[in-house]
Amino acid sequence: MSTLAFVTGLAYLLAATLFVVGLHRMRAPATARRGNLVSAGGMVVAVAATVVFALVDSGGTLWGWLALVLGLIAGGSYGVLRARRVKMTDIPQLVSLFNAVGGGAAAAVAVAAFALHPSGPPLSATVSIPIVLDVLIGSVTFSGSLIAAGKLQGIVPGRPLTFRGSRLVNITVVTIALAAGVLALLSTHNLALLMAELVAALVFGVLMVLPIGGADAPVVVSLLNALTGLAVAMAGFAVDNQAMIIAGALVGAAGTVLTLQMAQAMNRSVMSIILGGFGTGDAPAPTGGQGQDLTNVRTVTADDLAIQLAYAQHVMIVPGYGLAAAQAQHEVAELAKLLTDHGVDVKYAIHPVAGRMPGHMNVLLAEANVPYTEMLQLDEANDAFPNCDIALVVGANDVTNPDARKPGNAVSGMPILDVDRARSVVVLKRSMSPGYAGITNPLFTDPKTGMFFADAKQGLSDTIAAVKEYVPA
């Protein structure tokens, strides 16, 4: 082993250690930011070692390095700009976009490793197999993540887009991609076949994500994130780079675990999400809802809610998708601050999938300066509900549905927040319409529940104004 290879290997070992330590520190909010910085340090080490290795090992041309620097400046400044300016409610689609470009980069590296191979002995199978796999996975995640980002952003319709015979078209496209890949392996250096594989894989990425409902999109983003990790690991095999293999495999595993946890919290199987055609996000629900009997519903106003809150000792706020959609995180934090200053104990009960993707609600509340110690996870919150004088549900529905404890319906078995065990409940929501699961929520007709029909942002602002009247500042 040459000195160069030895030093590079050591540097990659250090980088890998920093990645793992960084991820490890992300387990707790107090150390998470440091963890991310440690991981960034690992990235600097890996990149520096690669630059030295590439310069000494093969040298390259001035034009090659110039093209790289120009690319890094263009892509880097675009990425930093978007990252600095993004609104916290739009985080899911930005993560999806960054995932797309990662997959695209992995595919580009594989194409380059194939196209730039000097004529002479053909590529060995240990290199060409990873190349073909990388092109396949990288292209699918590139186009798939772009469509998912479009769905989250609202550029691509959130409803499942299906057409007659779509399954047949999918099978045909996958067959073309696989056949072109296998032929590229068998033939001697046929770039056209690799490009055919790339195009077919890009088309498949689009076809795969289009039929998936907007509400399921975050799970798909997470799955594609895992796949990009694998694509990067394959690229690592193709160019014999251990840093890429290790980091790619780490992300592949991380993304898989996250995907399974998200799907579980939504009470959906990953397979049914991929098969698509469910989870409308914005379309009217198939059952219940529309004709729901309002006679058993007790409505409350901002004034009623304000009095209840002002005289409570323990308040639990249950934020949901409606709050994220209305961008009402600052209002809810202001209301909580007002009550806390008045001596009321206020906590937040956060369901694992509240917001637009798991953990997104925590980010939104953190943006509104809510300390993470006030955000309770599912189990902690459920222990606390029986002691709550009032549970204020803002724009959440299915995650509070007590029917989840009974068998035989769409939410059966889903982990829920036991809001109905609080002493009283107020649900701030625009209408009685059912949530994502498309079923009615008996919580809304519970005698101890008051329904406050309003937009989350407006309703909270009115409540803040009302509380201020009862509670002199």
Added chain:
Amino acid sequence: MIQTLFGNLAIFVLSLLVGFEVISKIPSTLHTPMMSAANAIHGVVVAGAIITASLAHSPTGYALTFVAGALAAANVFGGYTVTDRMLKMFTRPEPTEDRTHPQSPS
């Protein structure tokens, strides 16, 4: 060649196992920043772009280098920046605030 492959396969499999072990312990509170952080880590594909740059000796090579470099840089710089932005908002309650506003029930 076969030795290299086995070495690489071994670190691939072991890294997968480490990934499963490290990630499965993360609380749901941090899932979004976590996903974003993992996303930033696969920006290591920028190393692939660097290797591509060193192998490029033709206009095709330069074009592929530029594309790979730009896409990878957007991934790695954007990914770390947005993750840091999210995580720096996660704060503890300020002790001073607690003293000025005692939590006693009125």
